[in-house]
Amino acid sequence: MRSLILQLALLATCALADDITVYSDAALAAGWENWSWGSVIDFAATDLFEGTSSTSVNSTAYSALSVKLEGTFPNYQGLKFDIAGAQPDLTISISSSVDGTASPNILLSSMSTSITPNAFTSLLIDFRNLPGSGAALGNGTWDRITWQGGGNGAVYHIDNIVVVESIVIPPRFLSAEPIAANTIAVTTQGDVDFTKLSVSLNGKAVKIVNTTSYVPVGTPSKSVTYLTLAAPFAPGALVITAADSTFNFTLPAVQYASIVQQNSYPISPQVYGVNFPTSAQYITDLGVTMSRWGGNAVTAYNPAGQFTNAGNDWFFENRVANPPDADAWLGWVEGAGSESLLTIPALDWVAKDSTSYSYPATVYPGQAKFDSFLPNAGNGLYPNGSYVTPVPPQTNAYTPWNSSMAKAWLKGLAHKPTHVTIDNEMEISSNTHQDMHPVLMSYDEELARVLEYAAMAKEALPGVKVAAPSSCSWWFYWTSSVGYTDNTAHNNIDFLPWFLTQMAAAEKAKGTRLLDYLDIHYYFQPDTSSNNDTAKALRLRMTRSLWDTTYVDESWIGQGVQQNHQWTPTMVSLIPRFRTLIDINYPGTKLSISEFSSTADTDITGGLVTADMLGIFGREKLDSATYWSTPDEMGPVGLAYWLFRGFGTYFGANSAQVNLASPNPDTQGVYAATEGGKLSLVIVNKNPDTPIAFDLANLPFGSYFMRHFGGEAGIAKWQTNIKVDSSTYIVVPAYTAVFLKQN
Numbered sequence: 141m142r143s144l145i146l147q148l149a150l151l152a153t154c155a156l157a158d159d160i161t162v163y164s165d166a167a168l169a170a171g172w173e174n175w176s177w178g179s180v181i182d183f184a185a186t187d188l189f190e191g192t193s194s195t196s197v198n199s200t201a202y203s204a205l206s207v208k209l210e211g212t213f214p215n216y217q218g219l220k221f222d223i224a225g226a227q228p229d230l231t232i233s234i235s236s237s238v239d240g241t242a243s244p245n246i247l248l249s250s251m252s253t254s255i256t257p258n259a260f261t262s263l264l265i266d267f268r269n270l271p272g273s274g275a276a277l278g279n280g281t282w283d284r285i286t287w288q289g290g291g292n293g294a295v296y297h298i299d300n301i302v303v304v305e306s307i308v309i310p311p312r313f314l315s316a317e318p319i320a321a322n323t324i325a326v327t328t329q330g331d332v333d334f335t336k337l338s339v340s341l342n343g344k345a346v347k348i349v350n351t352t353s354y355v356p357v358g359t360p361s362k363s364v365t366y367l368t369l370a371a372p373f374a375p376g377a378l379v380i381t382a383a384d385s386t387f388n389f390t391l392p393a394v395q396y397a398s399i400v401q402q403n404s405y406p407i408s409p410q411v412y413g414v415n416f417p418t419s420a421q422y423i424t425d426l427g428v429t430m431s432r433w434g435g436n437a438v439t440a441y442n443p444a445g446q447f448t449n450a451g452n453d454w455f456f457e458n459r460v461a462n463p464p465d466a467d468a469w470l471g472w473v474e475g476a477g478s479e480s481l482l483t484i485p486a487l488d489w490v491a492k493d494s495t496s497y498s499y500p501a502t503v504y505p506g507q508a509k510f511d512s513f514l515p516n517a518g519n520g521l522y523p524n525g526s527y528v529t530p531v532p533p534q535t536n537a538y539t540p541w542n543s544s545m546a547k548a549w550l551k552g553l554a555h556k557p558t559h560v561t562i563d564n565e566m567e568i569s570s571n572t573h574q575d576m577h578p579v580l581m582s583y584d585e586e587l588a589r590v591l592e593y594a595a596m597a598k599e600a601l602p603g604v605k606v607a608a609p610s611s612c613s614w615w616f617y618w619t620s621s622v623g624y625t626d627n628t629a630h631n632n633i634d635f636l637p638w639f640l641t642q643m644a645a646a647e648k649a650k651g652t653r654l655l656d657y658l659d660i661h662y663y664f665q666p667d668t669s670s671n672n673d674t675a676k677a678l679r680l681r682m683t684r685s686l687w688d689t690t691y692v693d694e695s696w697i698g699q700g701v702q703q704n705h706q707w708t709p710t711m712v713s714l715i716p717r718f719r720t721l722i723d724i725n726y727p728g729t730k731l732s733i734s735e736f737s738s739t740a741d742t743d744i745t746g747g748l749v750t751a752d753m754l755g756i757f758g759r760e761k762l763d764s765a766t767y768w769s770t771p772d773e774m775g776p777v778g779l780a781y782w783l784f785r786g787f788g789t790y791f792g793a794n795s796a797q798v799n800l801a802s803p804n805p806d807t808q809g810v811y812a813a814t815e816g817g818k819l820s821l822v823i824v825n826k827n828p829d830t831p832i833a834f835d836l837a838n839l840p841f842g843s844y845f846m847r848h849f850g851g852e853a854g855i856a857k858w859q860t861n862i863k864v865d866s867s868t869y870i871v872v873p874a875y876t877a878v879f880l881k882q883n
């Protein structure tokens with residue numbers, strides 16, 4: 141959003157005596173140590189410089205320029221530096237080598253997208269309002285600063301690095317937006333004068349009857365002031381004049397809607413889940429209800445040594461698992477009030493140690509890529525993309541594993557999971573774990589593994605719920621890695637429907653249910669990676685693929701590439717489709733989505749998409765969902781969880797009926813819930829620059845708790861209490877998700 145860059149430009153810094161110079165010329169300043177890794181660094185580069193020299197950096201994938209102070213800089217307000225390069229892909233972080241804490245990741249691109257190679261751009265990170273997250277760095281034993289390259293490395297020059305003691309912020313009104321019935325949310329910096337603010341609607345002055353300033357819990361340092369107007373909003377021209385800034389809005393024609401609290405049904409409490417929450421505090425802050433231990437690496441998790449293997453995500457290298465101890469993890473997750481979804485490895489091997497790898501260069505020279513941090517470890521591919529042969533012996537990196545060993549592990553856990561999955565995306569293990577399981581996974585093998593491990597889990601953990609088979613994507617919902625010959629060999633029945641029939645048959649034979657949840661992973665198929673305006677709009681409307689039986693997917697799926705025997709195969713209609721498949725093939729099975737993603741975790745649209753999805757999950761009666769991977773608590777996706785569940789104020793437990801006169805799911809989402817007779821409401825406005833407004837029949841009048849994120853102020857989160865005395869014109873600003881709950 142523009143405000144961040146704007147703000148940088150507006151910040152004035154004073155170089156005080158107590159500023160700490162990190163680098164100016166020739167070498168790191170006294171007291172600073174070079175803690176960089178995997179990078180070619182010249183601290184006295186003379187090809188481009190200010191003063192007499194600069195630092196030139198060439199970092200390979202994920203390596204970094206990193207500097208550490210002998211001592212700490214606990215109470216400083218900013219970091220200033222000059223940088224040149226072809227918009228290098230860098231993530232900056234401030235950390236403590238004393239206690240291991242770190243700032244949220246700060247993307248260079250969130251500060252500027254116009255870094256050029258031949259001239260320096262001056263940047264300033266304000267520790268009270270970190271670029272991207274708006275979070276405050278806070279006091280800490282800070283002593284280290286890191287500029288880390290992305291997957292393709294980073295080449296750049298950097299100069300005049302200074303830790304700034306004090307940033308003087310000129311007073312300024314940053315944004316002012318209409319919200320709800322008669323409230324204007326204003327963000328400011330510095331010591332502004334509110335007597336200089338006036339509001340007019342359709343040319344007539346409107347009185348401000350209350351002004352309440354507020355700094356929300358946790359973030360941001362930016363202060364928010366809510367103005368209550370004497371009159372409600374109405375269609376037309378709204379002009380807010382504040383000192384030398386004017387904020388103009390065209391309030392649109394109202395859309396008619398009604399809410400029927402009487403028509404409601406329970407929302408599964410398990411839909412507000414994430415993978416690998418970072419701490420108990422995180423779980424309570426965001427109201428996380430389901431925590432998954434999952435992903436590619438857990439396939440090789442060896443509980444005996446707490447080792448794992450990264451598979452093709454990172455050169456098939458073993459490492460200490462992170463977090464290492466599943467039992468302890470289950471303990472604190474449960475202690476924080478979340479249910480748990482533990483992945484049980486179910487291939488025949490797990491990591492044997494924390495150091496081995498499958499494809500040593502000494503045995504397999506001529507591979508496409510080697511790990512720059514561990515040059516003997518290759519990626520298992522030839523430069524032409526085919527797998528290295530012969531397949532390495534599994535014993536290079538692994539030790540045998542089977543269901544008796546899994547059973548002993550589960551029985552011995554001090555903290556029992558509430559739910560388990562049988563491995564992860566097994567159908568593509570010949571790719572993700574080509575070293576461990578080079579054979580193509582067939583329908584029959586996958587079923588056999590689920591049957592064996594599910595039966596084992598039910599014995600080892602009485603009462604545990606089993607979720608399987610955690611299929612990775614639309615393509616593999618319907619066929620196996622073997623391909624269509626496998627479908628043909630199974631009467632042309634698509635994989636997951638076939639799997640359901642087999643699990644139903646297993647229940648019949650055994651007399652007990654082995655599969656409680658059909659578990660899938662869902663990743664949107666349209667390509668939004670360019671993140672241009674078209675891609676953002678597409679991202680925001682493709683949530684329709686979760687529920688809308690008339691929405692033709694805007695990807696290869698919608699182009700009629702037939703590889704299945706599904707009805708209306710160009711329309712994903714994910715949740716209704718799977719509910720129907722379950723009803724036909726194995727009634728009573730629940731549906732879970734243990735991986736899903738916004739496709740843009742650091743963009744405001746990723747946060748809006750996530751809020752929309754959480755609303756949809758409840759309304760569509762999904763049974764369980766866990767975000768992949770861990771949303772940044774201060775980032776847009778974390779804010780979507782905060783919106784629904786933050787700090788103990790929850791969206792209601794029962795989904796209530798919303799009737800829209802003219803629904804427009806491409807650009808808005810409206811979700812209602814009821815609990816104990818109190819209404820809660822989430823409205824997502826997906827329009828980048830126009831507010832929307834509703835006439836909400838049955839909206840009870842009175843006091844509401846309101847919170848919201850997005851809008852003109854960037855991704856900042858805001859909350860307050862408001863009064864609703866009229867429900868005929870409720871406004872939601874552009875690119876904003878708002879939560880209202882009756883007090």
Ligand SMILES: *[C@@H]1O[C@H](CO)[C@@H](O)[C@H](O)[C@H]1NC(C)=O
Nearest residue numbers: 174176177178179180181183
């Ligand atoms: C700083 O560390 C990097 C990475 O370890 C190394 O390549 C570089 O030579 C070091 N520079 C100096 C001046 O010590």
Ligand SMILES: *[C@@H]1O[C@H](CO)[C@@H](O)[C@H](O)[C@H]1NC(C)=O
Nearest residue numbers: 180197198199200293295296
């Ligand atoms: C950076 O280093 C890589 C090798 O790690 C090399 O291929 C590349 O040419 C270097 N780039 C520059 C600008 O020096």
Ligand SMILES: *[C@@H]1O[C@H](CO)[C@@H](O)[C@H](O)[C@H]1NC(C)=O
Nearest residue numbers: 214215216276277278279280
């Ligand atoms: C941080 O340190 C400053 C200066 O020592 C102090 O005034 C401030 O209260 C501290 N803030 C917090 C949140 O501890």
Ligand SMILES: *[C@@H]1O[C@H](CO)[C@@H](O)[C@H](O)[C@H]1NC(C)=O
Nearest residue numbers: 349350351352368860861862
């Ligand atoms: C202004 O609004 C705040 C927050 O809702 C409330 O606590 C306060 O009583 C209001 N003041 C007046 C004068 O209405």
Ligand SMILES: *[C@@H]1O[C@H](CO)[C@@H](O)[C@H](O)[C@H]1NC(C)=O
Nearest residue numbers: 377378379380386387388389
């Ligand atoms: C906002 O409205 C005022 C008053 O109508 C007008 O003078 C001004 O030009 C408008 N500004 C913008 C940016 O539209």
Ligand SMILES: *[C@@H]1O[C@H](CO)[C@@H](O)[C@H](O)[C@H]1NC(C)=O
Nearest residue numbers: 506522523524525526527529
């Ligand atoms: C790829 O390269 C390897 C090693 O050079 C070779 O053995 C293999 O035949 C090649 N595969 C293809 C499909 O060209």
Ligand SMILES: *[C@@H]1O[C@H](CO)[C@@H](O)[C@H](O)[C@H]1NC(C)=O
Nearest residue numbers: 540541542543544545546592
């Ligand atoms: C698992 O391996 C152990 C040790 O080799 C063996 O005793 C046990 O029978 C195996 N269990 C299964 C189910 O194959």
Ligand SMILES: *[C@@H]1O[C@H](CO)[C@@H](O)[C@H](O)[C@H]1NC(C)=O
Nearest residue numbers: 667668669670671672674675
């Ligand atoms: C913008 O995004 C759309 C959708 O992803 C894409 O088709 C288009 O090529 C992009 N345009 C540019 C100029 O990158």
